[in-house]
Amino acid sequence: MTKLQVRAFLYQLGCFAILFILGRYLVANYTHLTGIWIPLTAFIVGTLISPKFQAVKTKDGEKLFMKWIFIKGIREIG
Numbered sequence: 001m002t003k004l005q006v007r008a009f010l011y012q013l014g015c016f017a018i019l020f021i022l023g024r025y026l027v028a029n030y031t032h033l034t035g036i037w038i039p040l041t042a043f044i045v046g047t048l049i050s051p052k053f054q055a056v057k058t059k060d061g062e063k064l065f066m067k068w069i070f071i072k073g074i075r076e077i078g
Contacts, residue, residue: 002062012049015051015053019046020046023049049068049069053065064077
């Protein structure tokens with residue numbers, strides 16, 4: 001794995017973790033779900049909402065790109 005691939009993985013993991021924890025808190029406090037349904041719902045919400053990062057080799061070198069449902073198109077990350 002290259003340095004940018006590792007960075008993309010860590011960004012994706014961090015974003016998912018933040019959204020999962022936030023979703024778990026919100027589901028636990030504001031719904032009547034219990035047991036396994038709380039983390040399962042938070043997992044689905046976190047998976048759908050978190051941005052996707054990918055390292056791509058281009059003719060200018062390897063670059064990091066991000067795609068998110070709240071942003072139109074694909075963005076290049078520094």
